[in-house]
Amino acid sequence: xxxxxxxxxxxxxxxxxxxxxxxxxxxxxxxxxxxxxxxxxxxxxxxxxxxxxxxxxxxxxxxxxxxxxxxxxxxxxxxxxxxxxxxxxxxxxxxxxxxxxxxxxxxxxxxxxxxxxxxxxxxxxxxxxxxxxxxxxxxxxxxxxxxxxxxxxxxxxxxxxxxxxxxxxxxxxxxxxxxxxxxxxxxxxxxxxxxxxxxxxxxxxxxxxxxxxxxxxxxxxxxxxxxxxxxxxxxxxxxxxxxxxxxxxxxxxxxxxxxxxxxxxxxxxxxxxxxxxxxxxxxxxxxxxxxxxxxxxxxxxxxxxxxxxxxxxxxxxxxxxxxxxxxxxxxxxxxxxxxxxxxxxxxxxxxxxxx
Numbered sequence: 001x002x003x004x005x006x007x008x009x010x011x012x013x014x015x016x017x018x019x020x021x022x023x024x025x026x027x028x029x030x031x032x033x034x035x036x037x038x039x040x041x042x043x044x045x046x047x048x049x050x051x052x053x054x055x056x057x058x059x060x061x062x063x064x065x066x067x068x069x070x071x072x073x074x075x076x077x078x079x080x081x082x083x084x085x086x087x088x089x090x091x092x093x094x095x096x097x098x099x100x101x102x103x104x105x106x107x108x109x110x111x112x113x114x115x116x117x118x119x120x121x122x123x124x125x126x127x128x129x130x131x132x133x134x135x136x137x138x139x140x141x142x143x144x145x146x147x148x149x150x151x152x153x154x155x156x157x158x159x160x161x162x163x164x165x166x167x168x169x170x171x172x173x174x175x176x177x178x179x180x181x182x183x184x185x186x187x188x189x190x191x192x193x194x195x196x197x198x199x200x201x202x203x204x205x206x207x208x209x210x211x212x213x214x215x216x217x218x219x220x221x222x223x224x225x226x227x228x229x230x231x232x233x234x235x236x237x238x239x240x241x242x243x244x245x246x247x248x249x250x251x252x253x254x255x256x257x258x259x260x261x262x263x264x265x266x267x268x269x270x271x272x273x274x275x276x277x278x279x280x281x282x283x284x285x286x287x288x289x290x291x292x293x294x295x296x297x298x299x300x301x302x303x304x305x306x307x308x309x310x311x312x313x314x315x316x317x318x319x320x321x322x323x324x325x326x327x328x329x330x331x332x333x334x335x336x337x338x339x340x341x342x343x344x345x346x347x348x349x350x351x352x353x354x355x
Contacts, residue, residue, distance in 0.1 A: 024197070031201040032348065035209065039341060043330045048337055049170050050177030053094070055213040057181035060090045062210075065185070080186060087182030094178060098171070101254065115248050115255070119273065122280045208351065212343035217261075220339070224260030227267070230296045231256045234289075235274070244285060248277055263319050263339050267297055313346060313355075 042051050065083045235249040252274055259266035271293045279286040322342040326334030349355045 027197055027201050028204075031198070031205050034202070035205040039209075039337075039344075043333055043337060046333070047173065048333045050173040050180070052213075052217075052336075052340075053174040053177030054181030054184070055210060056094065056217065057087065057090050057178045058185045059210060059214045059218075061087050061182060061185035062188075064090070083188075084182075084186050087185055091178045091182055095175070098174065101258070115251050115273070115277070118248060118280060119276045122276050205348075208347040209340075209344045212347050213340050216263075216339045216343045220261055220263060224257055224266070227260050227270075227296060228253060228257040231270070231274070231293075234292050234296075238292075239285075244281060246278065246281060246285070252277060262335065263316075263323075265320075265323060265335065271297075313350075314342065318342070 042048055061083060064086050232253045235246060235252060239246045239249070252270070255273055256270040259269040262269075271290070274293065275286050275290050278289040319339055319342065323335050323338040326338040326341070328334075330337070346355065
């Protein structure tokens with residue numbers, strides 16, 4: 001049609017074809033199986049460090065990024081730049097923290113190897129430090145204990161050797177995982193393409209996985225920080241105030257925080273380290289340390305039940321069972337991945353109103 005002047009009006013831009021986002025139950029089940037196989041493949045091919053690092057960077061950037069209706073960043077290009085800068089800062093902060101922990105635990109007079117050596121000395125001389133009623137429960141000869149230690153070392157020699165040999169490979173995987181997580185966070189702001197049902201279904205799976213990671217890790221960091229703060233007050237303030245010089249206090253505080261990132265089992269590890277090192281000073285201090293730690297973890301149980309239970313609706317025995325099964329199948333990486341994987345499974349079941 002011609003306008004009054006006789007010119008043909010410009011053609012309107014064609015409306016792009018938009019595919020429907022409806023997800024069929026069969027497609028949803030397929031994507032669930034794909035994500036399940038991918039998560040198992042992560043453990044099978046030793047990519048857990050990359051996955052966790054990528055999820056950590058993505059969730060941190062997503063939490064810190066300005067919202068779509070932010071008053072400070074109006075244009076889409078500006079938001080992309082802000083998110084990219086946030087991703088770089090988050091990656092640099094996490095990398096610096098990892099290098100700082102490695103330096104703290106591997107260098108100086110109170111490194112991790114000194115702590116392990118101190119624990120070995122205490123266990124070796126435990127009979128001379130414990131009272132008679134406690135010594136009676138120990139074998140007269142350390143042959144049985146040494147045999148058990150040798151058997152354990154033989155069974156786990158491959159894992160221990162791989163930990164030492166693959167530490168740089170793990171750091172490289174973490175670096176790649178952080179970079180990928182940052183790139184995905186930036187592309188989330190840049191992406192404006194309408195995708196099909198398969199991409200929508202996979203996006204929903206990854207959203208549930210990210211929510212599981214966020215609920216478990218961020219909650220466990222708060223719990224571990226509280227536990228570490230109380231333990232630090234005891235080891236670095238209360239014990240010196242009583243006139244007792246407990247060795248390796250700072251290292252034990254760092255170990256408490258790192259192991260505290262593992263639900264339930266992390267407390268057992270840190271408690272064992274503190275009690276054994278306290279035994280090197282006196283049995284009375286070891287008993288006092290054990291009593292103090294029991295009080296701390298009684299308080300922590302309430303916090304754990306409120307924070308972790310409220311986040312993923314999981315009790316302590318559920319997490320322990322998941323960690324036990326995953327450890328039996330995948331070893332130490334299975335213990336680390338179990339809380340996140342279990343929380344993701346519960347998210348999928350909750351989304352279907354099955355629990």
